[in-house]
Amino acid sequence: MPEYEPIVGRYFTMEVAGEAVRIYVEEAGEGVPLVCLHTAGSDGRQFRHLMCDPGVTDHFRVIAFDLPWHGKSNPPVGWEDREYELTTDLYKQTIRAFCAAMDLDRPAIMGCSMGGRIVMHLALDHPDEFRAAIALEGADRMAGFYGLDWLHRPDINGGEIAAAFVSGQVAPQSPDEYRWETLWGYMQGGPSVFKGDLHFYWVDGHFDDRSSSIDTSRCPVYLLSGEYDCSCTPERMLATADRIKGSKATVMPSMGHFPMAENPAEFRRHILPVLDEVRDQGA
Amino acid sequence: MIEMLSERVNGNADLVRRGRYVSLTFLWGLGDDDYLVDIRDGRVEGVAKRTLAMETGHFTVRATADVWEEFWQPMPKRDHHDFFSMLSAGIAQVDGDLLPLMQNLRYFKDVLASLRKRN
Numbered sequence: 001m002p003e004y005e006p007i008v009g010r011y012f013t014m015e016v017a018g019e020a021v022r023i024y025v026e027e028a029g030e031g032v033p034l035v036c037l038h039t040a041g042s043d044g045r046q047f048r049h050l051m052c053d054p055g056v057t058d059h060f061r062v063i064a065f066d067l068p069w070h071g072k073s074n075p076p077v078g079w080e081d082r083e084y085e086l087t088t089d090l091y092k093q094t095i096r097a098f099c100a101a102m103d104l105d106r107p108a109i110m111g112c113s114m115g116g117r118i119v120m121h122l123a124l125d126h127p128d129e130f131r132a133a134i135a136l137e138g139a140d141r142m143a144g145f146y147g148l149d150w151l152h153r154p155d156i157n158g159g160e161i162a163a164a165f166v167s168g169q170v171a172p173q174s175p176d177e178y179r180w181e182t183l184w185g186y187m188q189g190g191p192s193v194f195k196g197d198l199h200f201y202w203v204d205g206h207f208d209d210r211s212s213s214i215d216t217s218r219c220p221v222y223l224l225s226g227e228y229d230c231s232c233t234p235e236r237m238l239a240t241a242d243r244i245k246g247s248k249a250t251v252m253p254s255m256g257h258f259p260m261a262e263n264p265a266e267f268r269r270h271i272l273p274v275l276d277e278v279r280d281q282g283a
Numbered sequence: 284m285i286e287m288l289s290e291r292v293n294g295n296a297d298l299v300r301r302g303r304y305v306s307l308t309f310l311w312g313l314g315d316d317d318y319l320v321d322i323r324d325g326r327v328e329g330v331a332k333r334t335l336a337m338e339t340g341h342f343t344v345r346a347t348a349d350v351w352e353e354f355w356q357p358m359p360k361r362d363h364h365d366f367f368s369m370l371s372a373g374i375a376q377v378d379g380d381l382l383p384l385m386q387n388l389r390y391f392k393d394v395l396a397s398l399r400k401r402n
Contacts, residue, residue: 145370150381155386156385160388161388163389164389164392165388167365171364172358173358230362230371230372231371
């Protein structure tokens with residue numbers, strides 16, 4: 001027998017916005033449910049290191065699913081005639097449908113990049129459904145710096161441009177093996193999916209006018225951002241944390257935009273204390 | 284530094300292979316000086332300081348000499364570690380016909396970074 005990793009993957013179909021979508025989910029560990037949300041244009045494999053870390057899985061049931069259109073989850077039937085575009089409402093509905101389908105009891109929720117943005121929306125709108133929100137590289141106000149149309153046109157390879165756009169978001173200190181694995185995930189995205197995700201990340205998901213209403217006594221909020229992240233910069237993350245009373249912010253030195261994927265050994269030094277706190281709150 | 288560009292690019296067979304469909308001239312602005320970088324089939328065929336106002340390239344990349352100097356450090360500071368990070372931070376500019384740049388973005392980022400100092 002091979003030496004299997006502890007990660008187990010399965011498929012199921014759930015309904016989102018009136019449509020059936022076939023979802024791929026991976027999980028490992030036992031304990032407090034911890035739902036993990038991947039970055040724009042990628043998939044749940046980004047959390048594989050966390051799922052193989054007994055320091056996490058001894059206490060948490062770590063669950064990462066691929067959003068519809070991403071990874072091994074399918075787009076809805078009829079996708080071929082649509083342009084994919086992720087909105088705040090659709091993203092929230094998808095995550096809540098997933099948690100309901102999995103019958104999770106007040107999971108902690110952690111997301112990166114666009115996932116980091118949406119967990120704060122969930123803390124604002126559904127604080128009693130989640131025991132904590134952990135925003136990696138997430139902010140309530142973002143500023144785009146490139147045109148999204150470059151990401152989906154027939155004279156440019158969509159996978160290669162997506163990876164080349166985000167390659168500078170990986171910190172130079174991160175190990176090459178994980179840098180390139182992270183970028184491989186971007187190269188494998190379906191046409192227009194990264195672009196469609198960035199609609200939420202850069203256009204639709206701003207809520208700096210409402211983020212101060214998050215009640216961290218009902219749903220604690222943690223924000224962590226990498227020093228080398230030039231999209232959700234430490235400054236944008238800290239400005240968000242300033243607006244969310246009671247939130248806890250950490251700047252991770254020598255880290256980029258994909259902490260759990262690009263430098264797992266360094267990331268665990270920052271995330272384990274946060275997870276300990278989340279666990280203690282539930283006790 | 285830029286005088287080493289041909290050697291650094293052409294001596295990297297993988298980089299040349301990734302750029303094998305690139306044949307064009309681009310303009311590289313380093314502080315007060317502009318250079319015309321002539322590329323054929325992924326190889327740097329020439330680097331010449333711009334002397335005439337009408338000499339130009341398909342596209343231009345530009346930053347101050349200090350920014351490029353930091354970009355070429357073995358471990359650059361944040362915002363200086365990648366050309367797109369420099370654009371995001373507002374410390375570099377790009378102009379012209381960006382299509383060939385975007386079609387070969389990894390290649391061109393690597394060409395710019397090929398002058399990075401080695402430990």
